[in-house]
């Protein structure tokens with residue numbers, strides 16, 4: 526990928542660019558907890574975005590997306606949002622840096638990536654993080670803190686792409702470290718690396734290759750449900766800043782005041798925050814059976830309470846149970862994308878073969894299999 530990117534950069538701009546990269550992410554557990562101030566437990570993966578970038582001494586940003594074979598330019602500070610989707614991420618990152626008093630001048634860039642789109646592996650966060658990291662290095666002497674870079678990516682989603690996401694994806698993409706998952710407290714920003722080398726197990730993602738329409742608006746609606754539930758609880762317990770601060774009992778107190786839908790959404794979130802802590806404890810004891818059981822519980826919650834699963838994902842989850850896979854659940858925002866599976870090495874081949882066969886039989890197309898390796902996040906190459 527490196528050579529191709531540099532070759533194109535030279536062809537377009539007559540010199541070599543400086544290379545930066547960032548990664549997609551997985552999340553072992555802690556789904557839809559980030560925007561509720563709870564815990565998440567992600568790691569960066571060996572699928573990412575790479576870019577060659579160089580300041581060009583003008584006020585123009587010149588971008589070439591190798592995978593799409595598309596060229597776009599815009600002026601730094603211009604209010605005119607690019608019409609294509611992918612440049613919005615880079616446009617947003619530039620704006621968010623400027624908004625915070627940082628510096629961005631014109632630059633040339635060529636980028637490419639191998640994070641599958643729509644699979645829930647955060648290809649957009651990888652793109653935002655690559656550029657946020659690079660522009661901080663090139664124009665700001667790395668004076669913007671890494672956590673702030675993650676917020677710059679998050680604000681890009683909020684303000685230019687219409688997704689009211691949490692901080693998890695951008696955080697994982699920037700802070701990822703080879704061989705470690707990171708438990709992040711999304712309320713305080715405190716985080717801790719957990720080495721993750723489950724002996725005798727593998728992590729495998731199975732991509733349904735479906736992305737249901739309106740996923741973004743459904744995502745934003747989930748967030749609103751949680752905010753309404755938190756507001757109701759706050760009336761009795763003013764210390765509740767986010768839903769994750771609430772005890773289960775406090776939710777029961779407001780059952781009659783909120784809709785049943787908001788209630789079950791909140792019920793899921795409060796349970797999930799606790800599951801992240803339980804999984805971290807279990808990992809410290811090398812107790813993968815408990816980790817796996819929690820993953821199944823999360824899937825149940827995401828499917829029946831939070832209602833962000835779909836037929837294809839539920840099918841894969843049930844199949845995993847049948848094949849005695851240790852843990853399995855829908856990963857990421859939901860409404861399609863992947864399941865993440867923790868599977869014993871000696872069951873791996875049987876499970877993957879069965880999943881491909883049965884899924885194809887049922888849905889008429891094959892799922893994709895990704896063996897992920899926990900890798901480094903944003904960096905200069």
Ligand code: GLA
Pocket residue numbers: 555556557558559560647690691692693694857858859
């Ligand atoms: C998407 C969002 C994240 C997070 C997950 C669900 O990936 O971008 O912020 O909310 O969904 O856990």
